[in-house]
Amino acid sequence: MYVFVLIVSRIVPTLFFASACLVAGRFAHDLLARSSRPLARFAFATILVLCGVATFPYLVRLRHLVGAQVAFGDDRWKETDAYMQRFEEFGGRATGLFARDWAVALMNGGAFAEAERVLLAGFDPRAGRVAALPDSILLLGTSRYHLGRPDQAIRALRALEGMEGVQHCLRLYFIGRSFDRLGRREEAAAEYAGALKIEPRFFPALYHLARVEAASGRREDAVAHTAAFMRLDPRQAPVVGPLLEALRRGQTPPDREFKIVQN
């Protein structure tokens, strides 16, 4: 569907351009036909060929964009990256959703530094600020967290406003993870709790909330939160159960990184 939209949105300007070329060609033909018919035909053909040449890179870029989107839809991250690189080679600039999807493909492949470059290149700089998709800023913050720059991650993620649902949950979760990395446990716990409020079944947020609470000496809170989570979503018992047992035994769960794959 996305590919369909992509093709339609590129066909429209192509058709308008082709129409302009046809009209210009015929107009030139009629103008020259009074003096020389072969010259008129030559002018007509030349204009059409030039228009074809001018359109060629645009269509090649479309081909690579479509390839990238198909690969992205099938979770083929390396192929997505390869297509987008060729798109750039032909003069394309990945902005908006294209930059976002390219960055996601790179991040899912573990290439966080390259993802950061792609996201920054896709932003539209304005006086003192940037225009970007909230999703892209979320990814920028996430990639900076994974690159070991929690301060920068917090700054990027805090710049986001008006997010809702899963994206907002992820935003708070990664702010929490960044605070965690900085050793600011209380602030981390508050962010994890905020993420859980939005997506009450998001296990990574619960895990780290319970871990931080247990490590801060608030084991009862950790057990209570974990037990409430299990009651809310018994289907996650295979992962929540062992955590609950460990907390009840007085153990503090280890810090671990959950792989959150996006598409």
Place this chain on the structure above:
Amino acid sequence: MSRIDVRVEDVIAVVTALALVVVAGARALAGSFELTATDYWDFSFILLPVSLLTFGAALKYAIGGGTSQLSRTAARIGSTFRDWLPFLFVLLLYEALQAEVFRGGFRHDFDRELLNIDLRMLGYTPAVTMESWISGPLTDLMTLFYFLHLILPPVLGLKLYLQEKMLFRQFLVSVLAATALGIAGYVTVPAVGPAAAFPEMFTVSLDGALYGSVGRMIDMVRAPRDVFPSLHVCLSAIVLWFSWKAGRGWFAAILPLVIGNWISTMYLRYHYFIDVIAGWIAAVLAVVVARQLLRVEMALKRERGQAVVRTGLRTP
């Protein structure tokens, strides 16, 4: 409508635009705002028929032999743009609802009230009861149905345009009136829909190959509070009505798609049932209003024509 050839769709579009500007101006008194939409890909669906018609006219001119005339081609292309422009304009109005002034200016969302109406009418809201249907393929199918609101109007519009210009105008004016009603609803009864307002009501996540990517794409261009009435339901109901006028084959082909579109608005948790009912009512209103307005326009034009003949002031 006395001196220039003003059409009903022009009047609706301009009045709606002015109303939006007034609301925006009032809300902007407290601070600055800007249009934050980043991608207008949805316009390409309206522009596709225009570009096809333009290309057809250009091709005819280019290979039309000695009888081809640039002025006639330019007139044909110009009239195509003129006929379809209100569609684009009204889509622009919808996009304007993404401006910061509308995005953050609402003090109160009416989701609780809309949900309560559903609960009083049915005892539940369909978005929740439909959870038992959820599967990946069905979610993808519903996403496809939901997306059709961008495809069906231009496709049917092109068919009507080629079939009968007056029928096309009736369809166009109905769509414009529906959008004006929809925007009025969004501004007076802002709400975000069951998924965003009450995530705790749902126990099963929606997931599918199409759902994520298409949903994200649609979210980019949708107004942040576009729930009451459901314009998806309203526009697809109008499409269904005019497909009946286009021919029985068209109606038979479009009927299942439209029904799927209506169900998808609730299955995908964008709407309450009351929004769907409001969408149907808005569709009926829009079609009736469009018919009346076009009658008024024709009467005014007839009167003007007679007056001109009587006074002998007709100029070439």
